[in-house]
Amino acid sequence: MRKIGIVVGVFLLLGILYYLYQKDEGPVGPPTSPVLTPVESKAVEPAVKVTQPPPPPPTPKVDVVKEDIEEKSTPPPPPPPVQIEQPEPKTAEQPGEEPPVVQPPPEMIPPPIKIHKELIPKNIEIIRVYYENDFTGPGRKIGFDINGSGFTKEFEDMIEVDSGHPAVKVVNLKLKTLNQIHGSLHVGKKVPTTAIFPQVLIKEKVVFRAKRPFAVIRPGEVLNLAITEMGQSGREGRFRVFTNLTKKMFKDFSIISSTPTIRILNLKPTLPYLVDADIIIGRATAGSYDLTVKLKDKKIWERSGFIRIVAPNVGDSGLAQHIFPVDKYHRPGDKARFVVHGSGFRPTDVNLLSIKVSGWETTPSTFTYVAPGRMEVSFDVPLSAAVSGYNLHVMNGDKSILKKSDAFVVVGNNWTRSLKLDPSLVPGGKSTLILEGRDMDPSFISSIQIEVDEPYLFIDPFILQNEKKATAQIIAGPNVAPGDYWVKLKTENGPISPHFGSIIRIINKK
Known part of the structure; x- marks a missing residue:
């Protein structure tokens, strides 16, 4: 009996130990598979042995400072502003009016000369010179008209028309109507690429010079490159190349910038004389950048410093570069509206700017942010404004950052x-x-x-x-x-x- 009691006690002790083991190490809740004792698990060999990676270490707790969050959420600084070394793009003075077609470089514009209007007979006026085509090549001819009033056969015989270049001849000058004298311009084969301004002479003195030129462009050469449109961001736009290309030449035609961050895309020809293209300016560093035009590997035109990355003049990143009127002519009491072109503008920049009109004590104005490359501004023309032309300044505080002479005109009634x-x-x-x-x-x-x-x-x-x-x-x-x-x-x-x-x-x- 004593032996039986010892055996029962041993089994009872093992049962208590097993119960305690299950309580501390086993799964919580009802098992989903048979529970094996340690002895049984050693006896079972799994079909595939899978080694699990050790669990990742716990993420240490970090005290987050508010300033750290604000710094990480701040957007990257905008790229520096872009300045294109071009005159203000030629624009029409009223909706629907075509801007000048030929835009020669400054070095091709002749200096002012004395105009002897007193030699023109009374009741006769010369108003303009008009060309059938604005572009031509060497060895070609274009028709042109002199427009005015009171033209007679005697006046036709009195005048001499100078083409503006010694190798361009004026032929077949003929009175067509009392308002029109028609002729033809014959361009010599050796005339270089240039812009030409014809003149009307009486007694060997100039009585009229054309305000608008025509252009001679030799095959495979470039007269000029001009910006025609700036995009909303101020870092993209369109420009026009005045050139003379055949279809075969255009296949070898390319425009290259001096940095890969300035890209020239989407060349669209209107052959033979025009090629339009897009320009996209990336995050170029400060400095000047050139544009080069090539036919295959031959350089045919270059403009140094065409694009410059410069310091801002509006806020932290903005550059105001051009301002022009929506309508230049106003009556007292009108609301005058202007567009400011540039780059790098931010919405809050409108709070920094104001308008100053020469001769006015104050000019309350409203600037409106449109895009990084465009703002609009408006102000009321005072009822007391005198009939005159006015200069305008864009002010950043007390500093004038942009000036436009003869920016708008106050006109009289009728x-x-x-x-x-x-x-x-x-x-x-x-x-x-x-x-x-x-x-x-x-x-x-x-x-x-x-x-x-x-x-x-x-x-x-x-x-x-x-x-x-x-x-x-x-x-x-x-x-x-x-x-x-x-x-x-x-x-x-x-x-x-x-x-x-x-x-x-x-x-x-x-």
């Missing part, structure tokens, strides 16, 4: 902007003359007298449609020659000269 035809007029047809202006009143419109040199152009009196527009019917006789005609307007107080001219063109019947 100011006339333009005279145009709608629809086109043909011999034997009729159309409507549209006179546009500002604050035109009924008495002014009814007092306008209309004169034309062509006796078979018939124009009714103007009728006021609103303070900005008056209209008149015009009829061309069937024998009226196609060409340019100057419609002269006047009142008892003197001639009326619409700012954008009053020459109309009668076209051939289709």
Whole structure:
């Protein structure tokens, strides 16, 4: 019995030890698979032995400081501003007006000369020179017109037309209408790439010089490269190359910058004389960068320092480079609107800037952020503003960072902007003359007298449609020659000269 008691005690002790082992080491809750004792688990050999990596060490706790969070969430600094070493892009003064086509480099613009208008006979005026084509090559010819009023056969015989270059000849000069003398420009084969400004002479003295040139570009050469549009960021845009290429040449044509962070993309030709392209300026470091134009490996044009990475003049990263008006001509009480082009602008920069107009004590203005390369600004023209042209400054605090001379003009009442035809007029047809202006009143419109040199152009009196527009019917006789005609307007107080001219063109019947 004593032995039996010892055996029972041993088994009871083993049971208690097993219970304690399961309590400390076993799974919590009901088992999902049979529970094996340590003895049994040693006897079972797994089919595949998988070695598990040791668990990762626990992530140490770090005291996070508020300043650290703010520093990590701060965006990277913007790239430095970009300045393109170009004159302000040529823009039209009114919507729908085409900007000048030929944009020569400064070295091709002739110096001012004395114009002897006193030699032009009375009742005769010269207004402009107009080209059938603005670009040509050596050995070619283009037609051109001298427009004005009162032209006669005697005047045609009196004048001499100088092409502006000794190797370009003026031929077949002929009176076409009382407002138009037509001729042809024959370009010599050795004329270099250049811009040319024709002149009209009487008694060997210049009485008129064309304000707008035509260009001669030799094959495979470049006249100039000009920015035509800047993007919203101020770091991309479009430019135009004035060149002379065949389709075969264009395949070898390339534009290269002196740094890979400035890319030239999407070359689009209008052959033979124009190539448009996109420019994208990356995070280039401070300095000047060049553009080079090549045909295969041959350099045909280069502009040093065309692009410069410069210090900002607005805030931490902005550069205001150009300002131009949405409409240059205003009446007192108007809201004048301007666009500021540049790069690196931030929304908060509008709080730094103001406008100063020469001659005005104060100019309360409102700047609006549009994009990193564009801001808009507006201000009210005072009711007391005198009729005059005004210079404008963009101010950053007390410092002028951008100046535009003759930025806008305050005009008087009954100011006339333009005279145009709608629809086109043909011999034997009729159309409507549209006179546009500002604050035109009924008495002014009814007092306008209309004169034309062509006796078979018939124009009714103007009728006021609103303070900005008056209209008149015009009829061309069937024998009226196609060409340019100057419609002269006047009142008892003197001639009326619409700012954008009053020459109309009668076209051939289709």
